[in-house]
Amino acid sequence: MITFDKLKTNEVKTLKISKQIVLDLNSNQLTTFVGPQDQHLSAIQKRYHVDYFLRSNVLEIEGEKSEVMEAIKKIEKMIQSIRNNESLTSKDILEILHHPTTAIKKHVPITYTFGGKHIYPKTNGQEELVRAMKKHDMVFSVGPAGTGKTFLAVAYAVSLLRDNKIKRIILTRPAVEAGENLGFLPGDLKEKVDPYLQPLYDALNILLGVESVEKMLEKKTIEIAPLAYMRGRTLDDAFIILDEAQNTTDAQMKMFLSRMGYNSKMIINGDITQIDLPFNQQSGLLIALDLLSDMEEIAIVKLQFSDIVRHPLVSKILKRYEKRRKQ
Structure with missing residues (x-):
């Protein structure tokens, strides 16, 4: 040019x-x-x-x-x-x-969508997250809604699955509702929680296509389940993503982290400004961040409002809520 x-x-x-x-x-x-x-x-x-x-x-x-x-x-x-x-x-x-301009770099794509479009990190924070996932077996990704935590983790998991570096992808989240009551919904725990796991299904469908996702779910190559279903398991050769980790209890977080097996990676996503636990219960994510922050084997990536990749209004709205929360 x-x-x-x-x-x-x-x-x-x-x-x-x-x-x-x-x-x-x-x-x-x-x-x-x-x-x-x-x-x-x-x-x-x-x-x-x-x-x-x-x-x-x-x-x-x-x-x-x-x-x-x-x-x-x-x-x-x-x-x-x-x-x-x-x-x-x-x-x-x-x-x-509407995003801060970063230096123009020749990125290597993380993976590609079902339609063939390459997926790249779009902000400095997202670049840091991708580097951390490549380098570490356990990564805590903390930041506001819309920063791409879930999608990037799923994209990197899909890239490893396509390269035969892992055998399965496991996605989970705690059964805590944002001001809603799961008890009134029909079905067992998995059926009650499934609607809340839709962002994970959406990401997989974009990357792999609906038919491929359905086949992989049948074969258990991909597993999407409530956090309670992780108890008692050892997860080898897997990429495990815990979403909405801010809503885990201390005991749940300890249980989840101890599921990690050989040749596995764990990504723990959370937004500490959206904790839906009862007021008398401390977030397992906050406790884990405090306990594990000095471990070199674990990466902690903190995404900022500038990393939000939704409509520019979202960043402005969330900043207002965060300001009120701190007052």
């Missing part, structure tokens, strides 16, 4: 910059970059209050210098995304425009 700078001054003497970018993209990639009816470029224009002019493969961005430079950084990330995945959706644009 080649850039050329030109300076302009308007009537009120505000310094503006016009930056030209030669887009090194083929015709299909250029169409993806621009978006239907210039939607992607219009999103940049709206976000940074800049003007754009596209002539063939030369894009000119004009506006206040700081805004133009930020827009250029986002354009570079858009180009990187297209080269990595050959796609760029409205959701991708939102994530790129």
